[in-house]
Amino acid sequence: MATFAIGDLQGCHDDLQRLLERIAFDPAEDTLWFTGDLVNRGPKSLETLRFVKGLGPRAVTVLGNHDLHLLAVSAGVATLRKSDTLDEVLAAADRDELLDWLRHRPLLHHDADLGYTLVHAGLPPQWDLDLAIKCAHELEAVLRGPGHLEFFRHMYGDRPDRWSADLAGMERLRFIVNCFTRLRFCGPQGELDLKSKGAPGSQPRGFLPWYEVPGRKSANLHLLFGHWSTVGEVQDAHNALGLDTGCVWGGRLTALRLDGDGSSGWYCVDCEGAQRPGSD
DSSP states (O other): OOEEEEOOOTTOHHHHHHHHHHTTOOTTTOEEEEOSOOSSSSSOHHHHHHHHHHTGGGEEEOOOHHHHHHHHHHTTSSOOOTTOOOHHHHHOTTHHHHHHHHHTOOSOEEETTTTEEEOSSOOOTTOOHHHHHHHHHHHHHHHTSTTHHHHHHHOOOOOOOSOOTTOOHHHHHHHHHHHHHHOOEEOTTOOEEOSOOSOTTOSOTTOEEGGGSTTOTTTTSOEEEOSOGGGOSOOOTTSEEEOOOOGGGTSEEEEEEOSOSSOOOEEEEEOOOSSOTTOO
8 A cells, every 4th residue: 555646737647647657556555645736738637637536535636726727717707718728627528526526625635644744835834734724624615615606706816915813704715725726935924925936046035935934833744735846856855845847848747655664755757748838
């Protein structure tokens, strides 16, 4: 029995199958963790959704920004962008079943036995594990309930950009979703910079990668994240491991074995890429 964490798929179904051959994945015994963004930009979002859903309890996936964008588009409160590749999902005979399954995925997964916590993007420095779980559950309850349509209408936006326990309503939910699915850089007081998408070092003065902010309350967690294909080499100096190695952009698809049986390690396959870097 093995557990592997895998970076952003973004519809790259065939690359995933090659990676699973590389790690000798056994669907009867092994478990896969996905960092989110199962769909979009790549050529086979529909096949990817069907495959991961079909793994049942052998797959754990957190929600990413592209997954939420698909849900908002399907709900009629957002429009497709030029670079979106979601038409097959939206036209599929089983779309409602797939989208309902996707809408019920978590924003955070924590396994105390393995000692890892999985998110799509990151955590603001003010959140420890307990607060992060609480915030994830708040938003998950909305996404899984009758209020999800109203949330999607207010989901897009960069404000508020700093955590406060006094945040309420849609502002609170928007801050939570931006942290879990869009975060890259933070200021010293936890201010979010949601505009910058480049590699570490390209951010505005005074900002840092979220995992480098001094005093981060989640610094004791072994955090796994995706979302940031330009992060460069996988980060581990701050207890944060980046798994998005740019498959959809022609980079690699990466897996990390998590269980501590002495054979833990990194695995990857090279990818042809479905999008050109900079075409966001």
